[in-house]
Amino acid sequence: MAKLPEILKKTIVAQSRFFTVEALHLRFSNGVERHYERMRPSTRGSVMIVPMLDADTVLMIREYGAGLEDYTLALPKGALDDDETVQQGANRELQEETGYGANQLTPVKAMSLSPGYMGSRIQVVLAEDLYSSRLDGDEPEAIEVVPMKLSALDEWIWSEEVSEGRSIAALYMVRDILRARAGVETDEA
Amino acid sequence: MAKLPEILKKTIVAQSRFFTVEALHLRFSNGVERHYERMRPSTRGSVMIVPMLDADTVLMIREYGAGLEDYTLALPKGALDDDETVQQGANRELQEETGYGANQLTPVKAMSLSPGYMGSRIQVVLAEDLYSSRLDGDEPEAIEVVPMKLSALDEWIWSEEVSEGRSIAALYMVRDILRARAGVETDEA
Numbered sequence: 001m002a003k004l005p006e007i008l009k010k011t012i013v014a015q016s017r018f019f020t021v022e023a024l025h026l027r028f029s030n031g032v033e034r035h036y037e038r039m040r041p042s043t044r045g046s047v048m049i050v051p052m053l054d055a056d057t058v059l060m061i062r063e064y065g066a067g068l069e070d071y072t073l074a075l076p077k078g079a080l081d082d083d084e085t086v087q088q089g090a091n092r093e094l095q096e097e098t099g100y101g102a103n104q105l106t107p108v109k110a111m112s113l114s115p116g117y118m119g120s121r122i123q124v125v126l127a128e129d130l131y132s133s134r135l136d137g138d139e140p141e142a143i144e145v146v147p148m149k150l151s152a153l154d155e156w157i158w159s160e161e162v163s164e165g166r167s168i169a170a171l172y173m174v175r176d177i178l179r180a181r182a183g184v185e186t187d188e189a
Numbered sequence: 190m191a192k193l194p195e196i197l198k199k200t201i202v203a204q205s206r207f208f209t210v211e212a213l214h215l216r217f218s219n220g221v222e223r224h225y226e227r228m229r230p231s232t233r234g235s236v237m238i239v240p241m242l243d244a245d246t247v248l249m250i251r252e253y254g255a256g257l258e259d260y261t262l263a264l265p266k267g268a269l270d271d272d273e274t275v276q277q278g279a280n281r282e283l284q285e286e287t288g289y290g291a292n293q294l295t296p297v298k299a300m301s302l303s304p305g306y307m308g309s310r311i312q313v314v315l316a317e318d319l320y321s322s323r324l325d326g327d328e329p330e331a332i333e334v335v336p337m338k339l340s341a342l343d344e345w346i347w348s349e350e351v352s353e354g355r356s357i358a359a360l361y362m363v364r365d366i367l368r369a370r371a372g373v374e375t376d377e378a
Contacts, residue, residue: 002253002260002330002333004253004258004259004260005253005329007258013205013206014203014204014205014208014210015203016202016203016210016212016226017202017212017226018210018226018306019203019208019210019226019228021203021205021207021208021210023205023206024255026255026329028253028329028330029330030329030330032329032330033329034329036255037205037206037207037208038255038256039208039228039256041256064191064193064194064217065301065304065305065306066213066215066225066227066305066306067227067228067230067301067302067303067304067305067306067307067308067309068301068304068308069193069196069308070193070304071191071193072301072304074304109346109347110349110352111352111353111354111357112254112256112257112261112352112353112354113256113302113303113353113354114256114302114309114353114355115254115256115257115259115261115263115352115353116254116255116256117207117254117255117256118256119256119257119258120256120303121352122354140194140215140217140219140221140222140223141191141217141218141219141221144191154365154369157298157362158298160299163299163300163301163304163310164300164301164302164303164304165300165301165302165311165354165355165357165358165359166303166354166355166358168300168354168358168361168362169354169355169357169358169361170354172357172358172361172362173346173357173361176343180343
């Protein structure tokens with residue numbers, strides 16, 4: 001693998017309440033120099049939860065996205081509060097967005113958003129052994145919780161309403177994990 | 190599904206050479222009002238290509254991402270030029286980033302990035318029947334092309350180097366499409 005480019009300079013070129021744009025002056029290991037812009041990475045971690053109500057039922061949420069100006073069907077997610085662990089943050093977001101908590105919270109994989117110009121990473125957490133529990137979030141309207149069957153993922157994944165790349169990735173990864181686990185249990189039986 | 194919120198006002202609150210941040214003042218159908226920030230959607234479409242060198246070998250690329258400040262292993266992708274169709278743009282990016290063109294280019298699904306604060310959509314394109322052909326891109330250094338086996342996706346998808354959500358989603362979707370196609374062909378044999 002190539003040696004990492006040297007960062008010659010970082011400059012803030014635009015800033016709003018929530019976003020900061022940085023210009024990066026880079027020198028690649030072959031001597032070529034480039035100027036790039038990127039969103040400054042958030043210092044807070046974030047989590048995406050795959051809540052399994054039973055071995056085949058995943059809870060998704062239908063929520064308005066101001067970026068798309070439309071409702072989408074996606075997995076619950078959110079930013080960690082200060083001092084929260086991944087599991088704590090995942091269980092809080094889960095209770096705020098679905099009305100369930102989870103006794104079992106398993107980190108699955110960290111994913112990036114768009115490596116070229118964003119530093120964001122999100123930790124996918126498999127949530128199992130759910131119990132009813134609601135926490136108040138900051139949502140402007142009630143979030144619709146939509147139970148979907150992982151065994152029929154091949155059919156509904158093509159719906160236009162299911163569009164977010166990271167949700168699609170997390171659903172497939174968890175389907176494979178649960179299938180492998182069921183396979184092992186079947187083999188052992 | 191709830192009625193779409195009314196957009197009361199859109200204001201540009203920050204701008205750099207490549208990025209524009211907009212503030213949105215929204216009124217939800219229940220009367221609740223909110224102010225959000227988002228990245229202004231690009232007017233250009235974009236494509237992510239899943240290039241199959243043979244029925245099991247997908248070509249990935251190892252490239253530096255200034256957002257992550259690291260190299261990642263992901264699928265080729267890029268923005269469409271003016272007047273390019275999805276297929277034309279996919280075939281150009283494929284030739285620039287991998288040194289292959291494709292005789293068969295099939296749109297698979299449009300994915301969003303982060304619906305809450307980004308409007309970006311990317312069209313996933315399955316590229317088959319490849320031929321050697323290189324076009325010059327604007328890359329600062331040679332891109333490393335890495336052939337991977339879809340049949341072993343369950344093993345290498347967990348590598349830290351494979352992190353981009355949309356690439357992971359596209360790989361699983363294409364694996365399922367090709368498996369279904371092989372299954373049909375087997376059933377018909």
